[in-house]
Amino acid sequence: MAVVTAVVLLGTAAGGCKAPPLGGQDTTGPKVLDRLVAAYPEDLGATRRFQVIADFEDPRQASLFRREPDGDAEAVGISTLRAQQETGVGALRISLLNATQQIVAADSPGASWGLHQDWAPYNLLLFSVFSPRDQGGLRFSIRSGMNRPLLYEHPRIFLKAGWNRIRVDLADVAEQVYLGDIREVRFWCDPLDSPVELFLDDIILADNSRELMAGKDHAPGELSVKAAGRRLVVTSAERFELVFSRGRIRQWFDLASDRQRMHNLTGGGCMGPTPVLIGKDGSVQVDQPSQWARLGPLAESYQTLVEASPLRVVIHGEWRFGKPDSPFDENAPYHRWVYSIYRGGEVYFECSGLIRGADATEVGMVVGCDGSAGFQRTIQQPQASTGRTEQVSCVLFSQPPEVGSADLLVVPSRGPAAQVLENPSDPRLCVLYRVPVEADQFVFTGLMRVWPSDIDSLTQAAPMAMAYARPLPISVDT
Structure with a gap:
């Protein structure tokens, strides 16, 4: 099993479901979910536990997004010009003129679609971006809370011309924000030398955790391994746990004195x-x-x-x-x-x-x-x-x-x-x-x-x- 990632300078159910529209009915059917699983087998197929923030097959989903600071309604909208064809025909077209403009996904009074707020059950954020050219400055941030907001800002992502699949380990995000109360996601490009038109598709939260080697007897010292997000977790029962991310040990827990893995x-x-x-x-x-x-x-x-x-x-x-x-x-x-x-x-x-x-x-x-x-x-x-x-x-x-x-x-x-x-x-x-x-x-x-x-x-x-x-x-x- 390999975990691969590129590093550069969105109602929970077992089968996965779409965030319910405000005041409307969930229109997701089993065929749509099966298409998503077929398109993302490694991340969605093992557990089939995922939450679709937006797949842009419903026109109401566009109301979740806006461009700031100008609020130009023509700058954001669902289009069929570009899409991940294996999952549907729609994608979100976003127009950015300069580095000061940002696309914001957040609840608003006039919106007919809501942002799913409880990300805690999931360990991976997936989305795809189409860029017409090589673009070295895609950025995004995630904010939790209202009274005391916390902010996670992802390192700059290089986009190649065409479709780019982005996989974000939510364990990294959880180090800076509270995943149980996500209120806003922003996308922008910095640097941005000239205007660009990008397309977003298939924004999904996934629980892709799976046992790679399970302990049989749970005896002290028995080794087990699991994958979660983009991480590998090695556990010696009742002794220690090491969590590997991007090839390095990011977490170490003493299971003898800290079974809840708090420290x-x-x-x-x-x-x-x-x-x-x-x-x-x-x-x-x-x-x-x-x-x-x-x-x-x-x-x-x-x-x-x-x-x-x-x-x-x-x-x-x-x-x-x-x-x-x-x-x-x-x-x-x-x-x-x-x-x-x-x-x-x-x-x-x-x-x-x-x-x-x-x-x-x-x-x-x-x-x-x-x-x-x-x-x-x-x-x-x-x-x-x-x-x-x-x-x-x-x-x-x-x-x-x-x-x-x-x-x-x-x-x-x-x-x-x-x-x-x-x-x-x-x-x-x-x-x-x-x-x-x-x-x-x-x-x-x-x-x-x-x-x-x-x-x-x-x-x-x-x-x-x-x-x-x-x-x-x-x-x-x-």
């Missing part, structure tokens, strides 16, 4: 390792993908479940960088991650990359967790001058023993020195490893242990680090 121990960013460029002054930008724009203004990410067994789960993630006029082929610059997750809490990783054009002799690898959770950072770095061989390089992020919560042990395979990474505006607790770049390539391998939850000091951590970095030789008697 993401990564602190909202990625656990790592995250490749970063190191400035001349030693500064780094941990969560700024734009720092890699010199490899190409576009980045396409892949995430694949390679192996799932009761012993281990292997996940492969990759980012490929390119330009609008060049394909994302095997020769394109890339960042690549391979994770092997074991039921005992071992996460073996390899992070590699081809960064031709970055003009870097070394890259940084950032690993970290939520500093506000009470983690304490301890670095063990043997000094060559001491001649001690019973120590290896490692970093322990531990919580106080009385808390009884998860700890994180990081052990690089080749022993690069870890340095403290501080950012007053970032609550995460991080370290940085400097990795050499040779022939435009880098490789960083190691071990992260996210369980057991009693690695409270280097006394417990050091033997684990030694067992990985310097395993005892195996001899076979013949």
